[in-house]
Amino acid sequence: MQIIPLQAVPNQSVKAQLGNQPCKIVVQQKLYGLFADLYVNEALLVGGVICQDRNRLVRSAYLGFSGDLMFTDTMGTEDPTSDGLGSRFQLVYLDPSELVD
Template identity: 50%
Template sequence: MLIVPIPAKPAPKLSALLAGQNCQINVYQKTTGLYLDLAINNVPIKSGIVCRDRVRLIRHPYLGFVGDLMFADTQGTSDPTYDGLGARYLLVYLEASDL
């Protein structure tokens, strides 16, 4: 398990090396919740994923992503919002061995 640093902004874009995968992660807030797009080497893997507390985001190994991502609320069980990113709501990378 690894915490991916993410700033508390309405639409942060970040890059991270996760299990040797060059990942581009876009997180954005809409009126209906927080969403995430994931690409590896600028090739989209999954887009428009609604982010919920402690719910794995990728879930399907056939998509080609090794491991999984999820948000975890450190103060309860609320779904994440941008203003708590990196503090209350942590983006967690789960290694394949953690699944």
């Protein structure tokens, strides 16, 4: 498991090397929740995915992404909001060995 550092701001993007994949993650706070886009090699892999506590973002092996991403609430089971990013709500990368289908 690798924690991806985020700031407690509504809209941001971060680049990270995840499982030997060059990734860019865009996180946006909207009226109805927090949403994420995942780019691999500058190509959009998944877009507009709702961010929920302990719910994987990619979920589909056929997309070819090695591993997955998810948010975790370190103080309970609430869905993430931008004001708690990087502290209460952490974005984590799970490598393939950590995934349970």
